Amino acid sequence: xxxxxxxxxLAPWARIAGLAVCALLTLGPVIWTVSTSLRTPAESFDLPxxxxxxxPTTESYRGVFDQIDVWLVALxxxxxxxxxxxxxxxxxxLAGYAFARLEFRFKKPLFGLVLATMMVPLQVTIVPVFLVLxxxxxxxxLLGLIIPAFPTAFxxxxxxxxxxxxxxxLGEAAMLDGCxxxxxxxxxxAPLAAPGLAIVGVLAxxxxxxxxxxxxxxxxxxxNYTLPLGLVSLQGNLGxxxxxxxxxxxxLSMIPAVAVFVVGQRPLREGITSAGVNx
Amino acid sequence: MTTNTQANTEGNTQVPAARxxxxxxxxxxxxxAARTRSTRxxxxxxxxxxxxxxxxxxxxxxVGSVVLSLFHxxxxxxxxxxxxxxxREVFADSTVLVSFRNTLVxxxxxxxxxxxxxxxxxxxxxGRMPMWLRSVFRSAFFFPLVLSAASISVVMKYLxxxxxxxxxxxxxxxxxAPVPWLTSExxxxxxxxxxxxxxxxGFSFLLFVGGLNNIPKEIHEAASLDxxxxxxxxxxxxxxxxxxxxxxxxxxxxxxxLQVFEQPYVLTNGGPGDSTRTVVMVIYETAFEQLRFGPxxxxxxxxxxLIMAVTALQFRLSRRFVHYQ
Numbered sequence: 180x181x182x183x184x185x186x187x188x189l190a191p192w193a194r195i196a197g198l199a200v201c202a203l204l205t206l207g208p209v210i211w212t213v214s215t216s217l218r219t220p221a222e223s224f225d226l227p228x229x230x231x232x233x234x235p236t237t238e239s240y241r242g243v244f245d246q247i248d249v250w251l252v253a254l255x256x257x258x259x260x261x262x263x264x265x266x267x268x269x270x271x272x273l274a275g276y277a278f279a280r281l282e283f284r285f286k287k288p289l290f291g292l293v294l295a296t297m298m299v300p301l302q303v304t305i306v307p308v309f310l311v312l313x314x315x316x317x318x319x320x321l322l323g324l325i326i327p328a329f330p331t332a333f334x335x336x337x338x339x340x341x342x343x344x345x346x347x348x349l350g351e352a353a354m355l356d357g358c359x360x361x362x363x364x365x366x367x368x369a370p371l372a373a374p375g376l377a378i379v380g381v382l383a384x385x386x387x388x389x390x391x392x393x394x395x396x397x398x399x400x401x402x403n404y405t406l407p408l409g410l411v412s413l414q415g416n417l418g419x420x421x422x423x424x425x426x427x428x429x430x431l432s433m434i435p436a437v438a439v440f441v442v443g444q445r446p447l448r449e450g451i452t453s454a455g456v457n458x
Numbered sequence: 459m460t461t462n463t464q465a466n467t468e469g470n471t472q473v474p475a476a477r478x479x480x481x482x483x484x485x486x487x488x489x490x491a492a493r494t495r496s497t498r499x500x501x502x503x504x505x506x507x508x509x510x511x512x513x514x515x516x517x518x519x520x521v522g523s524v525v526l527s528l529f530h531x532x533x534x535x536x537x538x539x540x541x542x543x544x545x546r547e548v549f550a551d552s553t554v555l556v557s558f559r560n561t562l563v564x565x566x567x568x569x570x571x572x573x574x575x576x577x578x579x580x581x582x583x584x585g586r587m588p589m590w591l592r593s594v595f596r597s598a599f600f601f602p603l604v605l606s607a608a609s610i611s612v613v614m615k616y617l618x619x620x621x622x623x624x625x626x627x628x629x630x631x632x633x634x635a636p637v638p639w640l641t642s643e644x645x646x647x648x649x650x651x652x653x654x655x656x657x658x659x660g661f662s663f664l665l666f667v668g669g670l671n672n673i674p675k676e677i678h679e680a681a682s683l684d685x686x687x688x689x690x691x692x693x694x695x696x697x698x699x700x701x702x703x704x705x706x707x708x709x710x711x712x713x714x715x716l717q718v719f720e721q722p723y724v725l726t727n728g729g730p731g732d733s734t735r736t737v738v739m740v741i742y743e744t745a746f747e748q749l750r751f752g753p754x755x756x757x758x759x760x761x762x763x764l765i766m767a768v769t770a771l772q773f774r775l776s777r778r779f780v781h782y783q
Contacts, residue, residue: 191585198583205598205660208613273503274507277501281498282498284498292512293512300761300762302717303759303761303762305741305758306754307519308515310522311515326511330508330516335508359496360500361500391606391719392742407606429610429613432609433605433609436605440601440604444600451603451664
């Protein structure tokens with residue numbers, strides 16, 4: 180009894196200290212990025228790294244704006260990400276509702292089709308997708324990134340579960356009051372769907388804001404670059420010369436993702452854990 | 459495409475009709491039929507964007523991949539039937555073979571490391587500690603997931619630099635000589651794995667935390683009363699109960715790892731030599747740098763088969779090891 184109590188009183192501190200070290204290692208690269216971006220280029224390579232800059236400067240941030248058209252690239256990323264997020268909320272909300280609450284022919288096979296496509300990695304189909312977009316004249320356009328991302332198998336699945344979780348009585352009561360199927364959706368169920376749609380939207384934002392593979396293949400001219408693409412090419416242009424400029428660019432591109440992390444951590448966490456195959 | 463326009467014209471007539479319905483109640487026996495019809499039209503309208511999109515951008519491309527893999531085509535000349543020529547070409551290509559080997563090695567090591575770290579941290583976070591501290595740790599481990607793999611790889615390229623990188627400096631503090639991370643074959647693979655795991659372990663971690671929360675407290679208490687403590691309790695009691703979550707985490711981890719691209723592309727560009735070239739990098743280079751769509755599609759089909767096979771095998775094995783409550 181005594182022995183086990185001694186073990187219990189000692190272990191928690193070791194455990195928490197271990198966790199703290201791991202948390203520091205996890206956040207370390209991000210802390211280093213922020214602090215190096217605020218140092219003068221001459222201090223970039225200082226070891227040990229000066230976590231708190233001796234001469235804080237935003238010079239590197241001006242450097243990013245000189246090197247690439249940050250406004251244009253950020254605008255592209257914002258446009259692509261926002262339109263995909265809104266588009267996915269609409270398509271997933273509507274299709275999810277249909278699968279959960281409407282009766283129609285071929286419901287099961289159609290839902291099976293949607294689920295099956297969750298298993299198909301994008302990288303496997305990218306060549307034909309590229310050719311389809313080329314035939315539509317959508318390669319090297321932002322629309323070519325946006326439109327194929329509208330349908331979302333996972334989002335549809337998630338919204339179906341969400342609508343299934345709502346009480347059936349609500350719709351039946353509305354039906355007895357003489358509401359048609361559209362009115363039942365519009366006035367009864369749709370207003371309750373916001374938290375589910377938030378998960379779909381936040382997940383879409385997180386994924387597509389950071390997306391690299393499709394933009395790399397589709398966008399060939401610099402004016403259509405999104406942020407990750409712009410940053411990787413920024414590094415290519417600069418070599419290892421002024422790493423603080425590259426890191427300033429990385430920090431700028433992180434801001435919206437971090438904002439979503441802070442504001443929408445709960446839906447993001449729920450979404451990621453239930454997503455599984457979403458990537 | 460025709461389905462889409464059809465759905466739209468149906469929609470234009472249908473939606474106002476549905477809106478008007480409540481006003482004049484029609485004769486009783488005509489109502490159910492009208493309702494079924496309008497429900498079907500609404501369903502068509504609601505499903506059209508998703509189904510049409512999935513058909514154009516997933517179903518057709520899957521079939522297209524298989525078809526393309528059976529043809530010679532370089533975009534300029536007309537395609538001609540190739541039979542299994544592309545597959546034979548791919549199997550004779552040492553770069554392709556090496557990329558499959560690299561990807562499998564990467565997958566085995568990265569997923570094992572990712573699950574191990576995530577499990578250890580989830581168990582540690584699950585122990586007794588103040589609420590606020592737990593949520594600080596949880597947020598910290600989850601944070602890398604919201605960053606861009608490409609941009610973070612740009613950062614990591616500096617951190618793993620042999621001469622001025624922070625990683626080697628830290629290792630130097632505990633007496634380890636500078637590691638040639640990005641310039642030696644094993645070092646490059648290790649760096650790619652570490653960067654990937656750094657970003658991905660939070661996902662498995664979240665799954666495990668959720669799984670641990672679902673284990674009833676009484677089971678732990680009963681185990682403690684029987685004298686099981688620490689590691690033994692976890693091995694004998696927690697792990698079997700966590701096995702469904704372990705299955706999900708490993709399936710998803712493996713599927714994701716087999717598709718690794720950003721980290722090797724940015725960190726090493728497949729080098730030195732071909733030592734970190736992955737299957738997806740080969741698909742990208744073959745298709746979009748060399749414009750050899752046939753062989754690229756063949757590699758894509760092979761990757762798809764590999765992913766399906768590994769997943770099927772895993773579910774098969776799991777029947778023996780996974781315990782559902």
